[in-house]
Amino acid sequence: MKVKQNLRVRIDAEAMERIWHWTDLATGEFSCLATVADDIIVGAVQLFDQVCTSASTELDQDALAKFLVTHPQPERVRAWIHSHGRLGVFWSQQDDACIEGLANDTCLVSIVVNKKREWKARIDVWQPLRLTFDDLPLDISVPDHNLRAECERLFNAHVVEQLPMLLPDLHGVPRHPFPLTPNYRGGWPDFDDDVADWR
Numbered sequence: 001m002k003v004k005q006n007l008r009v010r011i012d013a014e015a016m017e018r019i020w021h022w023t024d025l026a027t028g029e030f031s032c033l034a035t036v037a038d039d040i041i042v043g044a045v046q047l048f049d050q051v052c053t054s055a056s057t058e059l060d061q062d063a064l065a066k067f068l069v070t071h072p073q074p075e076r077v078r079a080w081i082h083s084h085g086r087l088g089v090f091w092s093q094q095d096d097a098c099i100e101g102l103a104n105d106t107c108l109v110s111i112v113v114n115k116k117r118e119w120k121a122r123i124d125v126w127q128p129l130r131l132t133f134d135d136l137p138l139d140i141s142v143p144d145h146n147l148r149a150e151c152e153r154l155f156n157a158h159v160v161e162q163l164p165m166l167l168p169d170l171h172g173v174p175r176h177p178f179p180l181t182p183n184y185r186g187g188w189p190d191f192d193d194d195v196a197d198w199r
């Protein structure tokens with residue numbers, strides 16, 4: 001059932017980096033929670049107290065409650081991320097149970113990763129219908145550092161764009177009747193049919 005096309009999960013680059021570090025550090029599994037902003041952007045991943053084995057990570061209800069009580073925006077904590085260590089990425093029965101345990105009135109983003117840098121992402125909603133959108137694309141959201149003006153200044157200072165030298169055609173006549181100057185900055189000339197037919 002396709003309710004919304006182009007549904008995808010985005011995650012802050014910083015959040016993704018933390019997840020990969022913790023995935024590398026954990027011998028087996030680990031879990032973390034994260035906030036979800038509008039437009040389904042996962043950010044601010046945080047660890048909470050947990051006991052993990054090589055094959056399981058249990059969401060300790062006391063630790064979870066403590067985490068949410070002390071969180072400044074508990075209503076924004078809508079992502080659960082966990083690693084399978086060296087195993088593949090899939091949703092185990094325990095994972096499904098864990099997701100049900102995190103049921104809420106908006107949505108839950110779940111991401112499972114492993115040490116091979118594989119991942120799988122899904123979104124679950126419970127209201128007004130119980131739906132699961134699985135195998136969603138996961139885009140890394142690169143921060144905008146407002147570098148456009150600086151990049152433009154440096155580009156103009158250092159880069160001279162030269163049109164490629166065009167080889168004469170078979171008749172020995174250049175195909176394009178405009179001058180090729182070394183400092184040409186005007187962009188490509190507009191070709192119309194007359195010019196394109198010029199020969």
Ligand SMILES: [Zn+2]
Pocket residue numbers: 082083084090091092095112
């Ligand atoms: Zn799992």
